Amino acid sequence: MTTTVGRISLAVQLLCRAGVRVLAVAGSANQNWLASLGAEPVVYGDGLEERLRTRAPNGVDASIDAFGDGYVELAIKLGVAPVRINTVVGFLGARRFGTRSDGGMAAATAEVLAELAAMIAAGELIVEISATFPVEQVREAYAKLAERHTRGKIALRMR
Incomplete structure (x- = not known):
């Protein structure tokens, strides 16, 4: 499974512990830190969709969004099923695409x-x-x- 993760360090660590392949989207200053947590860092910004498609040519299975700014829509473009998208800030995108927006509160x-x-x-x-x-x-x-x-x-x- 490939997962894009914004800035959620505990989620990154727990997913990596569970054997999930994690693509973590963040700025260049956080790339080494994310790698130290077990993720495969991907720099955000122009061309992000293409970089993610290159890193995950078989698709992305799930997305956790902790930043907003269109990441719910990006996950939809990458083919992630709405039920497999969770955001803690992209409430308009969640409403528009019918994704989850509860973070981990249920757990x-x-x-x-x-x-x-x-x-x-x-x-x-x-x-x-x-x-x-x-x-x-x-x-x-x-x-x-x-x-x-x-x-x-x-x-x-x-x-």
Whole structure:
């Protein structure tokens, strides 16, 4: 199975652990990092559809979109069935093409979250922290998030 993945590092790691071939779309600054997680990085921008078709000549089976900006439509063009597309930001595309738009919320049970936490604690999954802010700087944290070019999570400290 070939999957295009935007900027979702835990999903990339879990898919790679499961033996899925992951094509991860990101900017040039994140190519080596994605490869270190087990993905095959593909640079976004003009010509992306052709680059993905070259990397996956037998087609793309599924798509997870965490960026928006037409990635749902791109997955449709690549022949991905709408039921195999999930976006957390491309809500207009999801509505237009009838794709999923729940991220992983359906699987976010206490048991699953505990299993993920155990894997993180054991060093089996990497959670990169891009920046930390005291809770009093929540506006600055959101401004950083709005840049859409962070690698990793933005954390708020309570103390």
